[in-house]
Amino acid sequence: MYLIDTHAHLDMIKSLTPTEAVEKSAREDVRYIINVGTSIEGSKRSVEFSRRFPGVYSSIGLHPHDAGGFGKREEDELENILAGINIDIQGRHGSGYGKDEGRGTAPAKLVAVGETGLDFYRDLSPRPDQERAFASQIELALKHDLPVIIHDRDAHKETIGVVKNYASSPAFRAVVHCFSGDVNFALQCLELGLFISFTGVITFPNAGTLRQVVKEVPLERMFMETDSPFLAPRQKRGRENYPGYVRYVAGEIAGVKEMPFEEVARTTSQNAQDFFKIGNWR
Ligand SMILES: [Zn+2]
Ligand SMILES: [Zn+2]
Numbered sequence: 352m353y354l355i356d357t358h359a360h361l362d363m364i365k366s367l368t369p370t371e372a373v374e375k376s377a378r379e380d381v382r383y384i385i386n387v388g389t390s391i392e393g394s395k396r397s398v399e400f401s402r403r404f405p406g407v408y409s410s411i412g413l414h415p416h417d418a419g420g421f422g423k424r425e426e427d428e429l430e431n432i433l434a435g436i437n438i439d440i441q442g443r444h445g446s447g448y449g450k451d452e453g454r455g456t457a458p459a460k461l462v463a464v465g466e467t468g469l470d471f472y473r474d475l476s477p478r479p480d481q482e483r484a485f486a487s488q489i490e491l492a493l494k495h496d497l498p499v500i501i502h503d504r505d506a507h508k509e510t511i512g513v514v515k516n517y518a519s520s521p522a523f524r525a526v527v528h529c530f531s532g533d534v535n536f537a538l539q540c541l542e543l544g545l546f547i548s549f550t551g552v553i554t555f556p557n558a559g560t561l562r563q564v565v566k567e568v569p570l571e572r573m574f575m576e577t578d579s580p581f582l583a584p585r586q587k588r589g590r591e592n593y594p595g596y597v598r599y600v601a602g603e604i605a606g607v608k609e610m611p612f613e614e615v616a617r618t619t620s621q622n623a624q625d626f627f628k629i630g631n632w633r
Contacts, residue, residue, distance in 0.1 A: 354379075354381045355381070360387060369400060381597055382406055383408060385627065388411045390414065413467060413484055415469055432461075464488050464489075465502070470502060470504040470506065486516070493517065493523060514543055526548050541572055549573060551587075551600055554599055570622075577592050584596055585599075
């Protein structure tokens with residue numbers, strides 16, 4: 352039995368170094384962590400982490416909060432990160448991959464684009480910029496045959512609007528992370544082929560609507576995440592979150608769905624491994 356935290360920001364955790372967070376999580380049965388970039392610098396760090404830690408995978412992208420002024424320069428920066436990895440892959444084959452010859456030789460294990468999407472709750476960037484950045488990153492993902500990690504806060508209708516433009520493309524795969532809508536929105540997402548990912552928010556006393564969503568969404572369509580260092584579960588309220596706490600998300604899902612913890616762990620881990628191609632990474 353093991354768990355996967357499909358969404359963490361290791362570089363934002365203050366109480367633990369990335370190494371400590373990874374090691375401590377492993378002792379809590381967290382076998383894989385996807386580290387998610389929110390800025391260009393953060394995306395570079397994300398790839399550094401996935402090269403350094405065997406159990407860490409990376410996603411690169413620009414958060415809607417950082418989408419202000421999004422344009423060609425940002426597109427190129429993200430493309431460059433992907434291009435750099437392709438060069439390494441070729442170099443790796445040529446120079447004997449696996450010998451651990453230092454930087455650049457370990458696989459980058461980049462498995463997704465994001466987080467990207469729309470945040471109309473905090474509105475830290477102009478909405479047209481958020482929408483442009485979102486569409487551009489979906490196109491980047493399609494071009495590189497990668498799934499998209501979607502951030503949606505108070506923008507359910509608009510998120511669906513953007514997704515609909517791409518949902519018919521066979522290469523399009525996406526997950527709504529830190530799901531915050533109701534059952535109706537969840538059903539719309541499922542119908543469009545999206546996956547749904549839950550955080551420790553489902554453990555909060557006032558999260559009845561969200562627990563209803565957990566009940567309705569098939570286990571086969573969901574992932575678990577912490578969104579560390581944010582959103583610590585009820586049991587660890589007031590503390591900084593880290594990937595080891597994903598077990599509380601699993602515990603809550605098991606309780607709501609009235610099924611064994613082990614089954615929740617096994618099925619959601621399998622979902623995430625298939626979706627992100629974790630474990631059998633090229
Ligand atoms: Zn987010
Ligand atoms: Zn996040």
